[in-house]
Structure formats: structure tokens, C-alpha cells
Amino acid sequence: MEEVMVVGGGPAGLCAAIESARYGVKVILIDENDMPGGQLFKQIHRFFGSAQHRAGIRGYDIGNSLLSESEKLGVRVLLNTVVWGIFQDNFLGIKTEKETKILQAKKIVVGTGALENPLAFPGWTLPGVMGAGAAQTMMNIQRVLPGKRILMIGSGNVGLIVSYQLLQAGAKVVALVEALPKISGYLVHAAKISRAGVQILTSHTIVKADGKGEVKKAVIAKIDENFKMIKGTEKEIKVDLVCIAVGLRPLDELCWMAGCQFTYIPSLGGFIPLHSRDMETTVSGIYVAGDVSGIEEASTAIEEGKLAGIAIAESLGYISKKEAEEKKELSWESLRELRLGSFGEGRQKTKDLILKQYNSLHKM
Amino acid sequence: MNFPKSTDVIIIGGGLVGCSVGYQLAKRGRDVIILEMRNLASGASGRNGGMVTQLDGRDKNKEAILNRLNYTRENNKMLAGLAEELSYDFEYNRCGGIDIACSEEEWEYFKKLVPFQKEVGDEEVILVDKQQLKDLCSLLSDIVWGARYRPTDGTLNPFKLNIGFALAAKKYKAKVFTETKIEKIVIKHGTAIGVETNNGYIQANLIINAANAWAPLLIPEIDILPLRQVAVVTERIPELPVYSFEAIIDRQVIFGSTQQKSGNLLVGGLGTQARKREDHYKEDLSPYEIEGSTAIFNILFKGLGDVNIIRSWAGTMAFTADGLPCIGPIPQIQGLYIVAGFSNGMAFAPIIGKLVAEDLTQGKPSITLKPFNPERFYNKKISWPDSYNYTVLAEFLERK
Amino acid sequence: MKDLRIKKHPILGEAKFGKKITIFVDGKKFSAYEGEMIASALYAKGIRKLRATSKFKEPRGIFCAIGRCTDCVMTVNGVPNIRTCITPVQSGMRVKTQKGLGKWKK
Amino acid sequence: MKKKIFTQDYYKNFPGYPSKERLAKARVVVIECVQDIPCNPCETICPRKAIVVGKPITNLPRLIEENCTGCGRCIPICPGLAVFVVNNNYNDKESTISLPYEFLPLPEKGEEVIALNREGEKVCRAKVISVLDPEKNNRTAVITIAVPKEYSGEVRGIRLIRKNP
Structure with missing residues (x-):
């Protein structure tokens, strides 16, 4: 069984892979394209935010630095590979150019992004x-x-x-x-x-x-x-x-297939898989990050990916709860910042709502 | 729409059978409510290839053959004018159907079976050899030896037929409630008086259990077996001239395949063996099942190796011990009727709906429903093996 | 003949196109660069109609450009329904405008 | 007639816009950032703490006029390209405006160009005083042009006169 498989090599998936690999987790990153980076490489403008969010840096530069970081940390990348299904007990069906394979992972991160309306x-x-x-x-x-x-x-x-x-x-x-x-x-x-x-x-x-x-x-x-x-x-x-250019919606088919529970939030793009503060869905061991968990921006996708990565390293025992909480707090803080102001507060509210619904399910 | 407190007839199950019976009863003036625990066509009715096969199976039992043909022929006649009657196109296509022999042994058997079937009354059935079969369906690979071919078989869109019946029933004032789960059928002094649902209690004069594989959960006295099947659907491809077939691969995997009007091919068959009876109700697939069904594609078709699979599903069929459905009143309980246990509802359900309605309103259906009398199973718990599949089932039926 | 390739870009700089190769589009020789996707190589030369729908024979072209909408499918090396926006060109490749659902090899 | 959205009157009420007096005095930054976007590279890059965003990060950038020397480092770093430097003390008749520019071809020093207002309309002709190499600022060039003084509050863009090669 693999430790972690990340589906989608955009900012969310890359950061989830990098962050868990940083603590020693063995990660496989799968992407359908012949290069990871998702939509980052077409973002040629500078990003907003603070230095911590890599503000003022162009999207493709962020993409390049994430790629070299993931390479340094030994993330295994499978390119031109399609994930055609997520099944019970964290089985994944993948198709490379040559063959079809079925793999199983302790943890799966779905970072499949979005589709234009x-x-x-x-x-x-x-x-x-x-x-x-x-x-x-x-x-x-x-x-x-x-x-x-x-x-x-x-x-x-x-x-x-x-x-x-x-x-x-x-x-x-x-x-x-x-x-x-x-x-x-x-x-x-x-x-x-x-x-x-x-x-x-x-x-x-x-x-x-x-x-x-x-x-x-x-x-x-x-x-x-x-x-x-x-x-x-x-x-x-x-x-x-x-x-x-009339909005995006999450590419969430794999989450549906995996049996995740959803909520409907039009302002985040429609049906959104419920998830915890650690980005874990209602299916234990399956995480989401980035646009698939609600349409936002690359900078939020990066932080959500990090969160998932840290949470995974924690639950696989690579870092202590204390250390994980400290690291996660930084990302939560960063996300809170990115969701400030008249453009962000609506997203913060709906994200809080998702969390509330997730928590109420898990109290039952 | 407010949830009603009482009605004349309650039909449990919004599948093809429930909606077909509901339509026919409503048309005859009865006050009908259809209750469905999920959505219309959520069970086997929405999880099949829409294969209209008048005679499936390969047994040489004369009585069984005639019994089946009796209804399916009539059903075929009815299908011809049904779209008009319902004012709803359900994509019925009398494209012909084939049952393929994939081994020499089967082919030899077909050479005896087809003349036998002809002799007992299935005049339409034709034996076609390899070349003729490839002319009929050019994409087939060299694995085929020949086939049994019936030109008047065909396909339809099962969702649309199901919904067509439901809409037509509504025109006759029937009410349909989805997401309504029956907790239990309430029986008082030997009479069924109503149903307890998650939305409240409804009283009724007549309760019809049309829940197919789920029927025994409400009437345990009648044993009907759930059997889980899986299917994969391809992207659209151009229309194939003859397309609706069955085949047995490696002597075990029985499966059917149809092409929908939209062009999508569908291949369905047995999934991996379920361990327990309740596992047969599971509707999620394992990746191995998808791989397996896809592999069948590659075995059967040359040149379709690059076609994309775009969807898959698992669904629950229903089986009875003799392969025939259970239709009729439940013994010793007034006001309770069952229409369930269909293993191939597509070739049956429209005509059965009509006959059941005739039975319930006139007391005499135009074709007798006797062979389906539920009494034959009443309180006979069948000890099916915990894990069973088609082969086991066939053996069981043979022993009977 | 017009070429819509962007050779110089204020942010991305000079373009580095791959080796020039020949493919066949509806039987005719056609130049493209290694690494390009089929759809964009065609688009660069003004070929925007990639297929015709089956019922009304309406033209379709690139819509999402990331392989999701399947509007850009063509018959490539005899196989129909290939998403040309994410399929790179290869020397000698035979690309055909797809009519309807295409034709599958027997 | 088209209603103008982007005007000097609109921008001058925000805290990144220098006072009339400061504008008249010497080279100074003009920040046309008017929404509570979480963003602060302008604050981070300024060596003299002339731009303050503070906390929360959605505060509008506030210009501390007396600290600003008009060095222009904040021009190319702004993701919104909303920072300009205006020098009303360039000479008797002309002011200069430094603006971010991310198109090709680049104008050359000494070249005559068309000066545009915030709505992309021609205001006057302008002369290019300097062109900061875009490579030095991650591909954002900073162009400084000279225009008649009266247009310094209005001109925010340029268009080349020469035809594309």
C-alpha cells in the first residue's frame, strides 16, 4: 500500500505533496498532463497577498519553485496519468499511457481543481x-x-x-x-x-x-x-x-465517487465536499484542497494544500500533534488573511459553514 | 404537495413495475399513490441496459419457454404502440438481439437448442454462423462462433420508459412521492391497512409491493433474492445495426450488452461475488469490477480498444427460485398484493402492469397470472448459499 | 500564410518551439512543432473547426482547452474522439476532422 | 456618451493619494488602490516606510507623504499595477509620470508616444524620459514620460505611435 497519493498537480496538490514529503511521508503525485503545475503556469500576472503568500510574484514562477521543491523532497510524480476512480478503502484506479493499474493508499488528496462554467x-x-x-x-x-x-x-x-x-x-x-x-x-x-x-x-x-x-x-x-x-x-x-468568464465549478467527480458528503454553496461554485479544518472529507483518509473544496484562488489553494499535507504527516505519525498544530495554525492564519475584506469575507463565511456542517455530522 | 393520510391504492416502489402498474390502475379510475424510497428508476429499473429479450436463458424446458413467450410476445406487441399511448418516446428500437456462442461447445449446443425452440413455438429465432454474425455486428472479434438471433428483440431506454409510465400515471391523477421510505406495512386482524413511512402514515384499501429485490424486506414470507450486477458504459459510438446481446465468457461470466439510442454501449454482468445477502444491495463498485467489465469489451470487440468508459454502476436484480416473478395476493393477508421478483423486467413490465390492473379491477386478467402465484413460495424459506452467483443459481434451479 | 503563434511576449519572453515536424490533416501535409497540442497547432494556422456534430452537423472547436469538455475531439490515427487540446502532435500523425461520432475500425 | 469610471476625482479621496501640496512640491508616489484586497507588497518593499498597510492586511495603503522620495520601487511590485510616481517639479512646463508597462514593443528613451488617461483616451503627446529594464523587475518595465503640467493628474497610460514591426 502506498502512503499518500495526491490527485492533481496544481497549487493545492503540489503543496499537499510538498508539505507531507517535508516530514518524510512517501508521496506519489498524479497528474493527467505532461507537466505538473495545474493552471499556475498560465497565471502570468503577479499574485496579491503578503510576502508569506508570495505576493508580487508571478504564478508561473510560483509554479516553478513548487516544482523544484517537490523534486528536492523526493515527491514521485506520475505524469500523463489519469485517475479514473476512487473506491472504497482508498483504492484508486489509474491509467497511464501504457497500462491500467489499481493502487491503494493510506491517504488520498483530491486536488482536481475546477472547470469553467x-x-x-x-x-x-x-x-x-x-x-x-x-x-x-x-x-x-x-x-x-x-x-x-x-x-x-x-x-x-x-x-x-x-x-x-x-x-x-x-x-x-x-x-x-x-x-x-x-x-x-x-x-x-x-x-x-x-x-x-x-x-x-x-x-x-x-x-x-x-x-x-x-x-x-x-x-x-x-x-x-x-x-x-x-x-x-x-x-x-x-x-x-x-x-x-462567468465563474468556475469544482471538478468533484472523484469525491462523489469516493462517497464524500456534499453541501450546496452557489458562491463557492456549487456542490462542495464537506471537510474538516484539516481538509479531510467525510470519508476518512480522503482529503480535498484548492478549488475542488470551493472556488477561490491559487494562494488559498496553496495554504489548503499545506494544511492537508501537515494533517496527513500528523495522522501517519511523522510529526507530533503539537508540531502539527503549530504548523497548521500558520496556514489557518494565512487563510484567514486571504479571506479578509469585502472580496474575502463571503468566502470565509461559507467556509465556516462547511466546517460547521462537517462538525455536526461528526458529533452524531 | 401535502403528504396524504389515506388513499385507495398504495404502490411501493417507483421502478418500472410500480409505475407500470400505477399507470394502468390510475387509468382504470383507481386512486393511486406511488411511494419510492429513493427516486424513480433508482433500483434495477435504472441500472440495466434496456434489453428487450423475449426469451433469454438456454434451457430446453418446453413449459418454461412457452410460459415466458406467452407474456413477452404480448409485451412486444404492446411496446410497438406504447410510446404513442404514453405520449413519451422511450427510444424503443427493435434492432434485433443476439445470444452469442463464445466456444465450440456452446455453438454445438446452439445447433440443437435453436431447432428445439423453434419447434416449441418460438418461430422467430434464427441460428446464425460466425460469418453471418459478423455481418450483423461487424465489430465482434474472432472469439465468436455464432449466435442465436431474434430480429424482433431490441432495446429501449429504461429510464425513459419508467418515467413515461410515471408521467402518464400522473395524468390520471396518480401521485408519486419519492424519498419516501416504507418503514413497515401495517397489518391488523389479517388485513393490510396502511403503511408507515418516514413522512408519515398512509391508510389504504390495497397495498401493492412492487419493490422487486427490496420486496422481501417488507414481506419476508415471500423469498426473493437480490443479485448484484455491474455495468460499464462507453462514450457514444456510431449506431451498430444489430445490437443487444448476451454471451457467456469462460463459461461463467454471463453478461449482456446494448447500445443506447444516444450511441453509448453498455456492458453489464456479474460483479465480484458478494459474501452475504445484504452485500447484494451494495451499489458502489470495486475498481476490479470495472477492470473486469472493460476486459470483456476487449475480448469481444476488435477495434474498440480505444473507446472510453465514461460511467459505471452496480445494481440489484431480483431472482426467485424458479426464475419467474411473484404476482398476486399474499396468502392469508387481505389487501396485500405483490408484483416483484423480475429478473428481466424490460421484456415483461408493461404487459404485467396491464394484466395486474385487469386482475385487480375486473378480477380476471386477459392472460392468466397463475404461473406467478406467490403461493408457490409462501413461507418457504429457501436456504440459498450465503454466496451465490449465476452458476450456483443455475445449478440450484436445475436440481429443483 | 498567417501564423498565430506568439513568438515574443512581454512576460514570457521568446517562445521556444520544438522541432518542426509534419503531420497530416485530412490527408494534407501540415507543419507543427514538437510539444504542441494538435488543436493549438491547427488553430495557429486558422483551422478552428475540428469536428461536426452528429445530428445537425454543426462545427465545433476548442472550448475548454484543458481536456474536460471534449468539444475538440478529432479522429487521430484512426481512433475517434481524441481530445486534441491535450494530445501532443507527433511526426507522421494522421488527424481527421471528425464527422459525428466518427468511424471505428473493424 | 460613455460614463467614466476611472477619474482623478474618484481616486484622490483615498489614503494612497498625495495631497495637492505634496504633489506640487516634488516627486511622489500616487497609489490608486481603492479596495480592501488582502495585499501589501508596496508596504514591504518601501525602504522608508512611506507606505503603510498594517493590520489587517486589507487596509488601504496609506501614504506617509513626508517619508516618500518618489524612488518608485513600489511601481513594478504592485500586483494591481496601481502605483505611479508623479514629479510636478520636472521643469517649468512639464511634469513626469512613471508608470508600469507590460506590453511589447517597449518604447525607447526619447521616443514620442501618446499619453492616455485612465479610460484609455488620448490626452496629449508625451516624451519618454527613461525606460527601466523590465528584466530587473521581473518583466515589468517602468516608463517615465514627460507631459504638460496640467495633465499630470490625468495621464496614466501610453500608446506607441510607431506601427508594430
Whole structure:
């Protein structure tokens, strides 16, 4: 039996692996891609936070430093490997390029991340309509410009940041539409793209994307306070790419399969596996960290991964309870900081709620 | 919808049989409530390939063959017009069905079985050799020797058929309550008077137990056996001309396979042996079961080795000692009726619903339900082996 | 002919593309760089339609780019439903625009 | 007409914005950070404690005007690219503005560019005074431009005149 298997090599999974390996736990990290790092390597902007959160450092630099740390600590990494199931008694089904295998681990960390929400409108299935994250992958990882003239939908941080990155890659962002009457992401991100000439149109929506075989244009229009389109305000714009940035949802299939109990919290992305302060789910020995435990940011994913890693090292007897508590306290403190302010307090509240529900189950 | 206090008929179980009986009774003017402990089609009805096989099994028992054909033929006739009747498309496809011989021994047996079946009255059955079989279903590998082929068999979408019946029942004012678990059937002075549920008590004139594998948990006098099966589902592939089949691999693994209208292939069969009776109700799979079912795919199909498995499930079938369901009033208890113990409800349930409703409203079904009389098992505890599978079951049935 | 590859980037610097290789797209020779995913190599040259849906023959292309949505599937070396956004190109690879559910080898 | 969201009037009410007097005096940092984001690299990097965030970390950065020398180290470190340095004492007619820049191509020293306001609209022409090598600041360049004095509160971006090669 393996000691720990971590599913997903993004910030959460990497940090869980690093943190438990730091205390001597033998860790296997599994990732479907040919390189770990998850979505970190397409984050080319600088992170917010404090020095402890690696603020001011770009996502891919954080990715690189996590990779070299995990390498130094002897984390075994299985790449191009799919986990196709988690079963009773911590069995995992994996598929490499060559074979299918069934493994068992004392502890499993699910750090599978998230998936972008789609948005349906006439023409949304045309080639040339894609998720904002997809555009980000295309330009920052694949180094292919996803479009030359772009309409961005959604003014959350993803919509704003990806708009900025599209500009950096050499595209023109013709407009950014937001159905709400105000910008929902950070104003500093909005200001960045605004002074670079992007029109941010609040109380606006996309009416349709159009073109023969692929996107050639889009129609946008104003909407009223009930989100109804105001007739006569339709405007056709020439674009070759429409990007959708309307939120994410956890990639939680493995947790469902493992039998974890869930709660429904729309603001965190939908169904969220209940988990303890140590990030353990209702299935003993299965942990979650990062977006799969509620949509937040890479910096929170890092801390949650750490927590899971420390808790695992503790429960496998590699560190004392006292030492573990001290280490965990640092991460909890760090998470509390990241969940401060008008953007964070809502997340703190819902995370507290998850904990409360988890605890009430475990008191029974 | 408020939870009712009383009704005319309570049907326990929102599976295909429960909804089919509920529809037919409601249509005949009875006041029906269907109670389901989980959701519609959560049991075997939603965990099968929708295989409409008029005659499965390979025994040469003339009586059993005729008994079965009697109902399944009528069922096939009914299926033809059912979508229209229910105003609901349940993707019925009379694509034909095959029972594949995977060894020379089986093939030799088929050469005798098929003429026998023809002789006793199954006129449609055809023996096809390897080449003909490959013409029918080109993706099959060289493991096949030939098959028994019946062109009027087919597939349907079991969820949709189940839901089609439920919706049609609702049109006739039947009420359906899901997430409603029956704690017990209340019997007073030899009469069933109501059911205790997690949502409250309901009084009724007639209680029908249509809980299939779960039926004996409420009426222990009638022994019905749960049998756990597993299945895997592939991604969509183009439509295969003939697709609904059974095969026995390595003489033990019996399994069926169908293609849904959406294109997904489904392969199902026995999972690993359950140790105890209650283990047969377990609906989670072990990774080995998924591997095993997937391996069967690779044995049977050439060129489909790269197809992706996208889903899997385990479900609980029901078996009785003679392979036939239990349908009829429970002896010595007034107002309690059972319609359970179906091992292949897809080929049966629609017509059975009709016959049961005729029985209960007119006192005489258009085809007799006598062969299914529950009396034949009443209070006969069968000492099944703790761990049993198809092979054991077949041996048991043979000894009988 | 246009090429949407980003050679210079203010943050990521100069791109390091792999060895130039030849693949076949719907039977025609096509250049790509080792390490690229099939979908993005095609996209770079303006090929955005990767398949047609089975019922309405509608075009589909890249949507999620991380292998989750399966909108970008094509027939690769005779095998249908390959997620081209996460499948790297290989020299000599045969990529086909997939019609509907594709064709499985007999 | 489009409603302007980002204006000097809006920003000047926040604690990172220097007073009129301080702005008139000499080179000083202008922090256009207006939301309670948990973030403090500007505080950490400042060698003279001219920027204070303190606890909680969501406090808006507060400028201690008298401590600031306008050195500009905080410009490229800000994840929101919300820090600028304005020097209204550059010469009689012109002020300079130092701003973060993360696009290609980079302008060159002495090049004439178009100065933009916070909404990306052209304000005037500007001359590039200096370009700080982006490699030195983890790929964020700091560009200093000179504009007519009256525009120093308005100009926050640039656009190159030359066509992309």
C-alpha cells in the first residue's frame, strides 16, 4: 500500500505533496498532463497577498519553485496519468499511457481543481467561442493567439485578468460586457485594461455570436435592472473570439465517487465536499484542497494544500500533534488573511459553514 | 404537495413495475399513490441496459419457454404502440438481439437448442454462423462462433420508459412521492391497512409491493433474492445495426450488452461475488469490477480498444427460485398484493402492469397470472448459499 | 500564410518551439512543432473547426482547452474522439476532422 | 456618451493619494488602490516606510507623504499595477509620470508616444524620459514620460505611435 497519493498537480496538490514529503511521508503525485503545475503556469500576472503568500510574484514562477521543491523532497510524480476512480478503502484506479493499474493508499488528496462554467447564447457553440481560461491556456502555455479581436464576457477577476493578458499577447479586446451594473472583480485589474483602451460595458450582455462556421462577429446590447435586453440598444461588433468568464465549478467527480458528503454553496461554485479544518472529507483518509473544496484562488489553494499535507504527516505519525498544530495554525492564519475584506469575507463565511456542517455530522 | 393520510391504492416502489402498474390502475379510475424510497428508476429499473429479450436463458424446458413467450410476445406487441399511448418516446428500437456462442461447445449446443425452440413455438429465432454474425455486428472479434438471433428483440431506454409510465400515471391523477421510505406495512386482524413511512402514515384499501429485490424486506414470507450486477458504459459510438446481446465468457461470466439510442454501449454482468445477502444491495463498485467489465469489451470487440468508459454502476436484480416473478395476493393477508421478483423486467413490465390492473379491477386478467402465484413460495424459506452467483443459481434451479 | 503563434511576449519572453515536424490533416501535409497540442497547432494556422456534430452537423472547436469538455475531439490515427487540446502532435500523425461520432475500425 | 469610471476625482479621496501640496512640491508616489484586497507588497518593499498597510492586511495603503522620495520601487511590485510616481517639479512646463508597462514593443528613451488617461483616451503627446529594464523587475518595465503640467493628474497610460514591426 502506498502512503499518500495526491490527485492533481496544481497549487493545492503540489503543496499537499510538498508539505507531507517535508516530514518524510512517501508521496506519489498524479497528474493527467505532461507537466505538473495545474493552471499556475498560465497565471502570468503577479499574485496579491503578503510576502508569506508570495505576493508580487508571478504564478508561473510560483509554479516553478513548487516544482523544484517537490523534486528536492523526493515527491514521485506520475505524469500523463489519469485517475479514473476512487473506491472504497482508498483504492484508486489509474491509467497511464501504457497500462491500467489499481493502487491503494493510506491517504488520498483530491486536488482536481475546477472547470469553467459555460454560458449559453445563440452561437455559443461556434468555434471561436471559448472559456477565458481556455484562451489563457492557448496564449500562455501553447503560445497561440486565440483571437485578434475579442469580446470578453464577465468582469470577474478572470475576465479582467485574461483581457489584460490578451492585450499582452498582442490582441485587441474590443469590449468587455458585464450583466451586473458594476464591475465584479478588482478595480485595479479593471483600471489596467481600461487605460489600455478596453471598453468595460456594465449592464450589457451578449445577444449572439455569429459567423459561418466560426465566429466573425457578435451582437451586444444593454440590459435593464431585471437583466432584460433593452430593445434598440443592440450593437454589432466585429470580433473573431468570444471569451466566457462567468465563474468556475469544482471538478468533484472523484469525491462523489469516493462517497464524500456534499453541501450546496452557489458562491463557492456549487456542490462542495464537506471537510474538516484539516481538509479531510467525510470519508476518512480522503482529503480535498484548492478549488475542488470551493472556488477561490491559487494562494488559498496553496495554504489548503499545506494544511492537508501537515494533517496527513500528523495522522501517519511523522510529526507530533503539537508540531502539527503549530504548523497548521500558520496556514489557518494565512487563510484567514486571504479571506479578509469585502472580496474575502463571503468566502470565509461559507467556509465556516462547511466546517460547521462537517462538525455536526461528526458529533452524531 | 401535502403528504396524504389515506388513499385507495398504495404502490411501493417507483421502478418500472410500480409505475407500470400505477399507470394502468390510475387509468382504470383507481386512486393511486406511488411511494419510492429513493427516486424513480433508482433500483434495477435504472441500472440495466434496456434489453428487450423475449426469451433469454438456454434451457430446453418446453413449459418454461412457452410460459415466458406467452407474456413477452404480448409485451412486444404492446411496446410497438406504447410510446404513442404514453405520449413519451422511450427510444424503443427493435434492432434485433443476439445470444452469442463464445466456444465450440456452446455453438454445438446452439445447433440443437435453436431447432428445439423453434419447434416449441418460438418461430422467430434464427441460428446464425460466425460469418453471418459478423455481418450483423461487424465489430465482434474472432472469439465468436455464432449466435442465436431474434430480429424482433431490441432495446429501449429504461429510464425513459419508467418515467413515461410515471408521467402518464400522473395524468390520471396518480401521485408519486419519492424519498419516501416504507418503514413497515401495517397489518391488523389479517388485513393490510396502511403503511408507515418516514413522512408519515398512509391508510389504504390495497397495498401493492412492487419493490422487486427490496420486496422481501417488507414481506419476508415471500423469498426473493437480490443479485448484484455491474455495468460499464462507453462514450457514444456510431449506431451498430444489430445490437443487444448476451454471451457467456469462460463459461461463467454471463453478461449482456446494448447500445443506447444516444450511441453509448453498455456492458453489464456479474460483479465480484458478494459474501452475504445484504452485500447484494451494495451499489458502489470495486475498481476490479470495472477492470473486469472493460476486459470483456476487449475480448469481444476488435477495434474498440480505444473507446472510453465514461460511467459505471452496480445494481440489484431480483431472482426467485424458479426464475419467474411473484404476482398476486399474499396468502392469508387481505389487501396485500405483490408484483416483484423480475429478473428481466424490460421484456415483461408493461404487459404485467396491464394484466395486474385487469386482475385487480375486473378480477380476471386477459392472460392468466397463475404461473406467478406467490403461493408457490409462501413461507418457504429457501436456504440459498450465503454466496451465490449465476452458476450456483443455475445449478440450484436445475436440481429443483 | 498567417501564423498565430506568439513568438515574443512581454512576460514570457521568446517562445521556444520544438522541432518542426509534419503531420497530416485530412490527408494534407501540415507543419507543427514538437510539444504542441494538435488543436493549438491547427488553430495557429486558422483551422478552428475540428469536428461536426452528429445530428445537425454543426462545427465545433476548442472550448475548454484543458481536456474536460471534449468539444475538440478529432479522429487521430484512426481512433475517434481524441481530445486534441491535450494530445501532443507527433511526426507522421494522421488527424481527421471528425464527422459525428466518427468511424471505428473493424 | 460613455460614463467614466476611472477619474482623478474618484481616486484622490483615498489614503494612497498625495495631497495637492505634496504633489506640487516634488516627486511622489500616487497609489490608486481603492479596495480592501488582502495585499501589501508596496508596504514591504518601501525602504522608508512611506507606505503603510498594517493590520489587517486589507487596509488601504496609506501614504506617509513626508517619508516618500518618489524612488518608485513600489511601481513594478504592485500586483494591481496601481502605483505611479508623479514629479510636478520636472521643469517649468512639464511634469513626469512613471508608470508600469507590460506590453511589447517597449518604447525607447526619447521616443514620442501618446499619453492616455485612465479610460484609455488620448490626452496629449508625451516624451519618454527613461525606460527601466523590465528584466530587473521581473518583466515589468517602468516608463517615465514627460507631459504638460496640467495633465499630470490625468495621464496614466501610453500608446506607441510607431506601427508594430
